[in-house]
Amino acid sequence: MPEQTQTFESTQAEAVKVLGLATLAISVVMVAFIIFEKGNVVLALGGAVLFSAVALIAGRLPARTSRILTAQALVGTAITFNAALMGHALQIDSHMLYFAVLAMIVAMNGIRALLLAAGTIAVHHLVLTFAMPALVYPTLSLSLNIERTLMHAVIVVMETAALAYMIIKRIELNRILEEGNAKTLAAAEDVRQALASAQQEKTRAEAALTEAQKATEQAAESGRVAQDALRSNEEAQQERDAMRADEERARTNRDQALAHLLDVFGRHLDQLSSGDLSTRISTDLHPDYEGLRTSFNDTVTRLGHAMKEVREQSGSMQVQSGEIAASANDLSTRTERQAAALANIAQSVQELNASLNTVAVDSADARKLAEATSGDAAEGSAIMEQAVRAMRGIEESSNEINKITGVIDDIAFQTNLLALNAGVEAARAGEAGRGFAVVASEVRALAQRSSDAAREINLLIGKSSQQVSSGADLVDKTGQALGGIKESVDKITRRLQSSADAMTTQSRQLSDVNTSISELEGVTQQNTAMFEETTAANSLLSNSAQALSDMVSIFVTDATIGMPMTGENDGYAKAS
Known part of the structure; x- marks a missing residue:
């Protein structure tokens, strides 16, 4: 109750x-x-x-x-x-x-x-x-007694009517207060449930944000791993550059082209590890790679021209045939090392590609979770709006109760006036009306207490209305906070979607790079076979050099074999 x-x-x-x-x-x-x-x-x-x-x-x-x-x-x-x-x-x-x-x-x-x-x-x-x-x-006297009875009856009816109206209004006011109290309790329960639901939605949003942060940290960690792998590749490349410092200019140009390719990968992976997800590998890399392979083919071609020059300069061939054989063997060995290094690079790129795929999947999962959190936050905001409307209804009911208490106060005031008039009439009656004056005083006191009670009820209802209004404002602010949470979650969702798209694009590009490196590895192996063939041919040339020695004896043995050349691959001819 x-x-x-x-x-x-x-x-x-x-x-x-x-x-x-x-x-x-x-x-x-x-x-x-x-x-x-x-x-x-x-x-x-x-x-x-x-x-x-x-x-x-x-x-x-x-x-x-x-x-x-x-x-x-x-x-x-x-x-x-x-x-x-x-x-x-x-x-x-x-x-x-x-x-x-x-x-x-x-x-x-x-x-x-x-x-x-x-x-x-x-x-x-x-x-x-x-x-x-x-x-x-x-x-x-019967006639006088009948008149007195009628007069007393009229007074009793008037007083009874006024008192009955007062009791009815009190009962009605009590009923309204009961209904208002029930509505207040129900609204308070709705507000409590809404706040609990908002707290749950907030917890879910925080959990989703934590998952998104973890996914971002994993992406950063993957970027650091890729950067470490690239740094290791750069260090290995520097060591290989130091070892190949004395190679032919053609070999140097090819290594420089490969170092340039790795440097481009290094810059872009550094940008990726630093968190710049908008970086893209430009399409200029593929033509550069084709240019590197063309340079290598030009080197082989120039090496053939050098061999023709050796045949043309038979005198120098006899002296330098042994050196050519040794250089060819050394170049074949280093080419094999380069093929092994390219295989390691291809494996590292595959691992990096797998890591990017994992990050893309995690980003997609985090995006779905953020979308679900956004929907829950929207539902919590709708519940807050319903609670605000319920409290506004309670406030309107309180205003109606204020009107009823005002009516009661007016009735008490009128009763007070009637009692005052009765007292005046009793005073005019003198000694005979003294008892009636006492009763009028009691009625007046009772009316005053009723008026005081009505004012107290009015004050209590006013305080209750203020508290309900404050509660509605708090619930409204809670709804606005949920709206802010929903907007933040939507932003996180869009960023996660952008991150997932970027990861997918980068994974596809790394797959293309891996394919290109595999092709480069095949070309390097073909070069190794060609160098072996060159060694065999050089042996034949060495055997033929003795027969040609008389024919080339007129040549100067210390003459320059490779003449200076122009173009971007001059170093290859000089090294030959």
Whole structure:
């Protein structure tokens, strides 16, 4: 049961107990007053005992029954007091107790108890006016008593109507407060669930961001591995360059072309390891590689020209044939080493290609996870919007309650004015209206308490409305934060997509490079075979040199074999 309902019912039960004790107190005062005024003590004492017992026992009965019996006990006490003053000058003043009793019954907030009490008073006055008027009025004039009964009935009806309206409004206000409390609890639960869902979505987004960071770190690590492999290749290339420093200019040019190719790969891999995913290997590399292979073929061609020059210069051939054979053997050995180095480079490029493929797959997975996180964040934002609308509805209900409390305050003000007018009329009546003035004062005090209670309720509702508005603002800010998370996740998704596309492109380009290196390895092996054939031919030339020695004896043996040449491959001829 909501706390508001418990407070209202406990207030009713407490009012029953208080009015039970009030009945006992009124009975004691009534008996003392009757004894002092020399009224009917037996009737007063009997009524006091009977109705006090009923009021005290009523507190132990069910709620509605206890309120009705307590109200009847109060009315019975007033009837007893009226009858005990039979024939006394103050008997007409005892009627003020009826009005006071009706006002006291309002404290129990029981509409049935109030109406039954008013009905009991009406039946009592109507019946006894004709049956035993002495128990009601001090005079026996039937016409005067009827006029008094009608006047009292009108006053009782007016007071009962006002009090009944007040009770109805209190009950309606309590119902509205219960509904508002239930809506507030439901909205609070919705907000709690929405915040929990937002926290879960935030956790998922953080996890997705962590996965993306891990994928980025793996990509960086792969780049560092590739850079290390390239650095190792560069160091090996430098060693090979130092060993081939004394080779022919053709060999030097070819190694320079290969070093240039590796240098281009080194620059681009350095850019990749530094995190620049927009780097691309330019298409100029492939023509450069074809130029290197063409240079090598030109070297072989120039070597053939050199051999022709040797045949033409038979005198020098006899002297240098042994040196040519030794140089050819050395060149064949180094070419074999170059083929092995190219095989190692091809394997490194394959491993780098596999690493890039793995990074591309991880980037695609991270992108899918980021897209799912973005959808969850959008759903959490929609839940926040629903919570804000629910809180705005609660705030509107609070405004309606404020209007109702304003009506109650106006009723209390009007009741206060009526009580004030009744007091003025009682003052004009003098001694005869003193009792009525007391009742009017009590009614006025009761109206003031009702007004104070209405204002307190209005203040509480105002605070509740402010808290609900603050809660709506917080939920709205939470929705905006979720929107920011969604935008960040979308940015991460786009960047991951770009990274995956770049990785795929680089993997495809490395595959092309690997194919080219494999072709270069085949060409190098063919060159090795050609050098072996050259060695065999040089042996034949060496055998023929003796036969030609007489023919070339006219030549100078220390003459320059290779004449200076122009063009980018001059070094090949000089080395030959």
